[in-house]
Amino acid sequence: MKKILCACGLVVASVALIGMPGCSKKSVQSGGDSQSTVKAADSSKPGAGSLPDTGAQSGGGGLQGLNKNPSEERVGNGTVVAKADSSINAGRQLDELRAEQAASAALRDVLFGYDSWAITEEGRQVLTRDAEWMKSNQGAQVKVEGHCDERGTSAYNLVLGEKRAKAVRNYLVELGVGAKRLSVVSYGKEQPSCNEHTESCYQQNRRGHLVVKAGK
């Protein structure tokens, strides 16, 4: 037990040495496989109240050392993971997604080159038709989704996807579509339309996908 306290002290001391502002933790979370109380998840109301402290660290990780005459230690569940509550959202978003897809059948995707967010000549032709559709359907709010193929990192592909979506939006605005009718979102490589590891599949996934927004 002495060892753990020492280790905790060391961690606190070293954090203090680093001199990050606001290092005012008074209590140190004790380690161990002790069980926490599991409460019902409330994922419907994010953002309520102030944020909890996330920085407290324990040194020994709840270890108590080897003993010549060990007493019996009860091992609890370790890190308790709350059961996901699937009743609220599961299915709803995907139903809406399908409704959007149905409403967007008249709009065509714009395809991109590897690593590229430049609109090609073929892309310009597609967007010219998409812009005409938008001009004759003035009520429609359109979301431009930027997508990537599976190559590259998840994170950088989100940036690349946004560049593609913005390139599409900017060209539509050039063609006379009101900027306020267009929004952009990047899905990176997270929502591929094709799942094979082939170049033809990669090409289908490098796309700007236009969607008529349903609801808000």
Next chain:
Amino acid sequence: MRQVKWLSLLVCGFLLSAGAVGILESGAADVFLEATRPDFQKISLAVAEIRNVGGPDWLGGRIEEVLKKDVKRSLVFDLVDLPGLGIKAHDLGTGMESGAKAVFKQASENGVAVLVWGNAGLKEAGTDAGKDADVSMEGLVYDSGSDEVIGGKRYVGSPSVLRLMAHRFVDELVFRYTGEPGIARTKIAYVAEHGAARELFVMDYDGHDARQLTADGFLDLMPRWSPDRRFLVFTTYRNRNTQDIDMIELATGKRWTLVSLGGLNITPALSPDGTFLAFASSYEGNSELYLLDTRTKALQRLTVNPSGDLSPSWSPTGRELVFVSDRGGGPQVFLMGSDGSNVRRLTFEGDYNAAPVWSPRGNWIAHVCRTPRKEYKLCLISPDGQKRMQVTTGPGVDDSPSWSPDGRHLVFSSTIDGKSHIYMIDADGKNLERLTFEGTRNSAPSWSPASGG
């Protein structure tokens, strides 16, 4: 492998790793050694037997199997096989009997530094009908240096914590011999496909006991642990149209929205003391790096340029950040102070370097590198840019490296077997191990800190 042991370990280790992982420049011997730890000699350890004392016949064997795998993965110990040394070791009892002492002598003479054995059984089932009887495990440790049984542990718990008992025991061994808490009880958070959605999951570091944490029905991405390992921060899509950065408490599922701005809000990372959240947002136009003070909620912009900046990762001291920027064209790894000062480019090799993560020991930065053959693999670079090595080779897209808290392993996602799964590999490119087998798309692993339960 067997032959190699009897030759010079250092030379052969270097040759093997050079062949396996393709070191990129000379001075590679240093690279190999420091990838784990300078001049660290593994301690030879043998697991004699976890004897069954009541309970199902698989019980002792199951614990022994978990124990041995943990010992191997620790990279602190070299697991030696007693029968391979010609030593028969059964029923060492309390280690006080003459039979046991003879085994100790034999093991010691054959270079075994630590000998571990024990027993496992069921406790008497309580009167509580329907409740499973508790499992008990005892582990004992003989140390040949001091020629004595240095101690042991006795655990009891429900059958569901059987593996955890073995993990805990190995962490005690690592702690005893290194003063470090060990990694056998660490967790890996990741993203898995669930229906057509991506949800957050948490599993043990060896891939067992996966639990679903969110059920948002669309896209939850890029989880990262809080330093106290009670929370995850991650990107979540609200109504499919906007991205927020949320925090979730593992034990309760309680949620907080930390960042709710327009545009991209991705790659969150809490500072080592938990005070600041570094993340990328495009709400002011293009993707830039920001710091959120989680106490005052003050927002500070760190980067200013017209290209994409993303993927911040903190140095262990919290004084510096490594991140990705495509200000030179393709994505490259950059460093800066955590106040946005002193920006300098770190990677110059290749036209695509991304997803950097600073090792907990501070001496390496792991990242995804695109090879001349356009393969996306894992690379290491030292923070001064002087040393580089490629960790993984072959087909498949590797992504999202994350360090083990002991700095000896990386967990990452790869499509090496077709579908995206989670893998573990030693930092020097050895011992590739697949961790997930269920599902079709497991990605974005994040290794928990070591402290806590």
